[in-house]
């Protein structure tokens with residue numbers, strides 16, 4: 304699998320735009336009895352179908368989409384992705400549960416309010432974007448403004464701005480038939496963007512595009528997100544697309560969200576065998592970060608070696624360590640959080656957690672980024688008081704790793720306290736002076752992805 308996962312900002316903890324709780328969508332006769340009856344709601348999909356004739360496309364799903372994040376809904380065909388996202392704006396009527404946008408109850412909205420929701424607040428970009436064939440590119444983009452009643456000259460001016468923004472300047476007068484598939488998709492994107500929605504909902508927008516154009520469009524979405532910080536919900540069944548674009552990923556199976564977390568959490572700590580199978584071929588070094596891979600620093604290595612940010616990928620660390628010929632320091636605001644050496648790098652690539660080198664004492668030290676001049680005393684070794692302390696509610700050393708969260712209700716992500724060592728997702732948090740592989744984190748070498756499947760960033 305080729306993967307180009309950008310170094311990303313830590314996941315936002317901003318307030319939710321969408322809040323979804325206990326959501327069900329059941330197709331079939333008398334659908335509301337399924338979520339209401341614990342016996343029926345516990346049935347496996349095939350049994351539910353044979354006993355009731357119903358399909359539970361979405362089963363008791365809860366999550367928040369936070370302001371400014373790209374929230375990816377991923378899963379195999381038929382897992383319920385489209386149904387779930389269509390429920391958000393009631394393009395499909397939910398059977399049970401609650402949905403709120405900015406605190407407003409979506410299920411209580413009347414038709415006019417719903418229309419307003421779909422036109423102004425949560426615009427959908429479809430795979431088949433339904434461009435109007437007899438209109439020019441400019442008029443297709445302006446269409447969304449036209450239904451909003453914006454005057455002709457203003458809407459043409461704004462449309463031209465968004466045509467340029469998606470890289471189609473000069474093509475304003477063409478008709479959709481004179482465009483390639485990728486260009487048409489850009490028109491669809493500009494048409495959704497021009498109405499300035501709070502949230503963009505993408506339903507597998509690029510799955511019909513050939514791989515190169517697809518990558519182009521993914522980059523376009525990533526760029527727009529970077530520049531505008533717009534909240535996006537993005538459906539895909541393509542893992543590399545999910546890892547590339549998603550700040551967080553909800554992985555669906557048979558209508559349920561089986562895991563919700565950052566790409567790093569999904570790849571580093573699959574919640575079950577299904578997720579593990581999904582992420583098996585992912586080049587871990589391109590997803591896992593230095594914060595996850597590092598070991599505690601000793602006093603002497605806290606002052607030497609190349610400096611990396613905690614969010615840098617292990618792939619970046621491999622390059623830095625190879626160039627310097629020495630372990631890299633993971634630095635945050637002048638503080639050495641830990642060290643990444645060859646053992647750690649190999650451990651990530653092989654999918655195993657290396658044992659600590661004998662005698663390694665952890666040292667989290669407040670030192671400058673610049674290496675200490677030769678002959679000066681190195682930074683002081685960490686005192687007990689400096690020890691990275693787990694934030695309240697997190698695991699402490701020695702605890703078995705908590706199973707990765709099955710849904711939003713579990714703490715899929717959390718902010719890291721300043722100076723705190725963030726544990727490998729599902730992995731281990733070493734106690735001071737201790738290195739222990741986390742149970743369940745160690746993968747047998749036979750399971751490690753073959754070297755041949757990996758490609759450089």
Ligand SMILES: Nc1ncnc2c1ncn2[C@@H]1O[C@H](COP(=O)(O)OP(=O)(O)OP(=O)(O)O)[C@@H](O)[C@H]1O
Nearest residue numbers: 330358360378379380381382383384385386387540
């Ligand atoms: N109108 C409907 N009536 C009955 N069953 C439906 C209906 N729409 C969807 N389903 C069923 O609900 C389940 C989820 O479908 P959905 O389209 O949400 O999945 P998906 O993950 O988006 O799939 P894909 O990736 O193929 O688009 C499937 O079993 C599907 O057959």
